[in-house]
Amino acid sequence: MITLRGLTKRYGVTHAVDDLTLDVRAGLVTGFLGPNGAGKSTTMRMILGLDHPTRGRALIAGRPYAALRRPLCAVGAMLDARAIHPARSGRAHLVAQARANGIPVRRVDEVLELVGLAKAARRPAGTYSLGMSGRLGVAGALLGDPPVLVLDEPVNGLDPDGVRWIRRLVRDRAAEGRTVFLSSHLMSEMQLTADHLVVIGRGRLLRDTSMTDFLAAASPVSARASVPDPEERAALARRLMAAGGVSVETSESDELIVEGRSAAEIGDLAHHCGVRLHGLGDVRVSLEQAYMDLTARSVEYATGGTDTSAVRSTDTGTARAAGKGERR
């Protein structure tokens, strides 16, 4: 577990991190989100003892990083994938880390194999692509088989296969009961990977919540029902609208888009009326949309054309772009 208590970092007049108090729990993948300059890297650096808090504490399994006897065996981290001496081979870089932490050198070859870098292991790290540097960074994080992983933008530069690999890797680690804390600006990937979210803006905590609750809180109660028979569709729409606080639209296909009723409620009503359904699902906003709505006021480096139009998905997994029969 990672424990932050009143964690604060000021650089001159900049409050990079402002009074963060939270626990990053074991057994979950916790996504760390926030706009550029929100304080994510600074927080991670303080967890890893690379920056001193102005105030407050960051603890790993109850101890500050500096008090860990074999740090790589307590926490594995990747903060800056490119921060490697360019003339050193990937393997030599890992061997040096292993020796400093009392880790057998055979473990270096194991992790190089695990991250898919075995063939390039003896090449100078300066010749690695961004994705290869990322893989080497992850190899370093895994070296001590630690119970805690802290990864800053681990999917940066990875190809689609690499992105899926990282997703599986961190989910497997969490399933083993380890603590995984990772940042990313790729919301669609984060939605697939994280169980829990910590969102910060301008250094302050905005949300510390499960993915499910975060998305549910951002979504109005709304659902889509696919009703193949036109008469039954019209009848179900009438029944739904007979109650107050419900709006129903028909999409181009055979779907009813219902705001104000959940999929469960529509399913019960359809069953009661003998209406045949081919599909039914709650409509949820995407993580991207929920995040954009939450952080709109915390974005420090906004571009003029930030598009906050809704991108929603149903629980059945269908992602649709805004405007195609979407409720907003």
Ligand SMILES: Nc1ncnc2c1ncn2[C@@H]1O[C@H](COP(=O)(O)OP(=O)(O)OP(=O)(O)O)[C@@H](O)[C@H]1O
């Ligand atoms: N060494 C430093 N000296 C002065 N200011 C700093 C320093 N490091 C970070 N900052 C400032 O602290 C704030 C938080 O930066 P940080 O890098 O932690 O944000 P971030 O959330 O990781 O951003 P990004 O998503 O762009 O990586 C920013 O305003 C940044 O300019």
